[in-house]
Amino acid sequence: MTRTYIAPNFQGTLFRNPPMSETAKLILDGKEYELPVVVGSENEKAIDITKLRDITGYVTLDSGYKNTGATKSNITFLDGETGILWYRGYPIEQIAEYATFLEVAYLLIYGELPTEKELNYFTSSIRNHTLVHEDMKRFYEAYPTGAHPMGVLSSMIASMSTFYPESLNPNRPFKDIELTMHRLMAKMPTLAAQAHKVSIGHPIMYPKNSYSYTENFLHMMFALPTFDYEVDPVVDDALNKLLILHADHEQNCSTSTVRMVGSSQSNLYSSISAGIAALWGPLHGGANQAVIEMLERIKADGGDVAKWVAKAKDKNDSFRLMGFGHRVYKNFDPRAKIIKKACDDVLNKLGIHDPVLDIAKQLEEVALKDEYFVERKLYPNVDFYSGIIYRAIGIPTEMFTVMFALGRLPGWIAQWKEMIEQGEPIGRPRQIYTGANLRDYVPLAKRG
Numbered sequence: 309m310t311r312t313y314i315a316p317n318f319q320g321t322l323f324r325n326p327p328m329s330e331t332a333k334l335i336l337d338g339k340e341y342e343l344p345v346v347v348g349s350e351n352e353k354a355i356d357i358t359k360l361r362d363i364t365g366y367v368t369l370d371s372g373y374k375n376t377g378a379t380k381s382n383i384t385f386l387d388g389e390t391g392i393l394w395y396r397g398y399p400i401e402q403i404a405e406y407a408t409f410l411e412v413a414y415l416l417i418y419g420e421l422p423t424e425k426e427l428n429y430f431t432s433s434i435r436n437h438t439l440v441h442e443d444m445k446r447f448y449e450a451y452p453t454g455a456h457p458m459g460v461l462s463s464m465i466a467s468m469s470t471f472y473p474e475s476l477n478p479n480r481p482f483k484d485i486e487l488t489m490h491r492l493m494a495k496m497p498t499l500a501a502q503a504h505k506v507s508i509g510h511p512i513m514y515p516k517n518s519y520s521y522t523e524n525f526l527h528m529m530f531a532l533p534t535f536d537y538e539v540d541p542v543v544d545d546a547l548n549k550l551l552i553l554h555a556d557h558e559q560n561c562s563t564s565t566v567r568m569v570g571s572s573q574s575n576l577y578s579s580i581s582a583g584i585a586a587l588w589g590p591l592h593g594g595a596n597q598a599v600i601e602m603l604e605r606i607k608a609d610g611g612d613v614a615k616w617v618a619k620a621k622d623k624n625d626s627f628r629l630m631g632f633g634h635r636v637y638k639n640f641d642p643r644a645k646i647i648k649k650a651c652d653d654v655l656n657k658l659g660i661h662d663p664v665l666d667i668a669k670q671l672e673e674v675a676l677k678d679e680y681f682v683e684r685k686l687y688p689n690v691d692f693y694s695g696i697i698y699r700a701i702g703i704p705t706e707m708f709t710v711m712f713a714l715g716r717l718p719g720w721i722a723q724w725k726e727m728i729e730q731g732e733p734i735g736r737p738r739q740i741y742t743g744a745n746l747r748d749y750v751p752l753a754k755r756g
Contacts, residue, residue: 336364346377350385367738378559379567379732383416383722386558388636393643395556396420404646409551410434410521413493413718416556417725430490431521437494438515438524440502441471448506457503457710458588464499465492466581476575478728485728488576489721496717497521500710501528507706522547525714530702542657543701546650550694553643554712556719562586562593566720567727568735576724583720584713593709596695599631600705603664603671611663613670621680631692632675633685643690651693654700668696 331342332355341364344356354377361367370376385394393400396415403412414422414430422430447467451460468491469475475488502512505528513528523539526547531537557563566583570576587593606616619627634641655665672688675681698708 334364336366339364346380348380349382350387361738367740369740373564373737378564378735379727380730381559381723381726382419383726384556384558384719386636388634389638391637391640391642393557400553400642401646404549404552404643407552408520409548409555409715410493412552412555413721416718416722417489433490434494434521435517437491438498438517440468440495440498444468444471444499445502445512448502448512451506453509454507457500457507457707458584458713460503460506461500461710461713462581462584462588464503465496465584466578468492468495469575469577472577475577478570478573478575485576485725489725492576492580492721493717496714497525498528500707500714501525503710504529504704504707508704520544522551526701540657542653546647546654546697547701549647549650550697550711551715553647553690554694554715556716556722560592561589562716563720563723566724567732570724570727571732571735573734576721579724580717580720583716587713587716588709593712595631595691596698596712597705597708599668599692599695600664600699600708602630603667606667607664611667613667613674617671617674617678629671629675629686631689631695632681632687634689637689639685640687641689644688644693647690647693647697648688651697651700654697658700660700662699665696665700668692 330345332345334341334343343360346354346356348354357368368376383396385397386392395403395412396419398415398421403415407415410431411422411427414427418426444464444467447464448460472488472491474480474484478485498515505512511533513531513533515524516527517524519527519539522544526539526544527537529537559567562583565586566579569582570579590598606613609616616627616629619625620629655669672692675686675688681687694711695708698711699705703711
């Protein structure tokens with residue numbers, strides 16, 4: 309296969325050798341260079357340009373890094389064309405059906421499914437670290453009423469490094485790093501729930517370590533000193549699945565941010581804090597929030613679903629249905645199939661009558677049957693169903709992205725750990741400068 313491209317001052321041709329070859333040839337200005345070809349375990353192919361600048365003087369330009377493999381990783385395999393998602397080789401369908409979130413966290417962080425003894429150790433360690441230092445409660449007092457919980461959570465996670473100064477060195481013995489990982493897994497639900505409680509002026513609820521990981525979070529979110537929240541098993545199961553489905557998703561924006569920050573030898577707390585900040589953006593973690601906001605907009609307009617479906621089909625209308633289709637999964641989102649059933653179970657069990665959720669179900673029916681959406685593979689994705697579930701169980705819209713972060717935490721930890729263990733160099737992207745050429749400074753008095 310031959311690809312020719314034009315750039316200023318030169319014409320180049322890039323040849324990829326036959327599949328069995330171990331090199332690719334790059335021809336620039338009449339000179340030929342051989343570059344290694346790297347093949348992944350699922351036959352993914354990449355041209356290794358690590359030394360491209362050294363040997364040719366050129367760099368590549370790849371805005372958004374959509375065609376750039378920044379690392380070799382054995383954590384998650386994703387094939388958007390065929391709708392495949394694996395954690396450490398295990399298909400997401402099996403993981404979501406049979407595992408608990410802490411089992412999946414162990415798998416991602418340690419590389420293998422835990423034995424009963426290993427899982428008991430992991431669970432017990434996390435259970436013993438759910439409390440946060442009482443001094444951290446003072447931080448909450450400084451935030452304004454209604455402060456967005458993602459901003460609060462990001463800063464609280466970063467501040468944890470000041471309470472555990474031994475965590476600042478990422479090159480300590482593994483046992484020390486492991487403790488930091490366990491602390492993060494344990495304290496993230498506590499800090500997330502506390503951020504919510506403070507934002508609505510409710511008293512903070514302390515963790516109950518007799519509960520499971522997900523039960524404990526729901527308790528801290530919804531219980532009050534005078535009200536002991538009873539966790540519904542159907543809700544608990546749905547939350548467990550949601551966290552699993554979000555646990556890792558290859559080298560996305562927030563995960564790459566965690567690895568980029570960590571590559572400077574920054575500590576795990578600050579790296580995760582940066583990942584939370586990246587996830588906060590509406591183009592990344594805010595998709596399920598956008599779904600609910602869209603549904604609210606349709607409701608406020610009178611709830612005429614047919615009208616808004618017509619607007620979505622009109623190429624001259626700027627309106628787009630949120631939560632349908634996926635930029636990575638070209639045929640279907642394997643996570644959506646799993647969480648659709650959990651969504652139905654939650655709505656049926658709780659018997660909720662919410663006009664916004666009624667609109668969501670109408671849109672779902674249209675998307676699954678209407679020829680326009682079927683042909684374009686605009687199926688409801690995981691963000692569509694997760695937003696519905698969160699609303700149904702009483703989690704406020706501004707907490708949706710926090711829930712995403714809670715699920716993604718073990719993946720971020722695993723990615724940071726892998727990056728440290730592989731001794732990866734500091735991330736330092738290049739650029740193509742398009743600014744002014746060299747010019748002389750003009751004193752202020754002479755600038756007219």
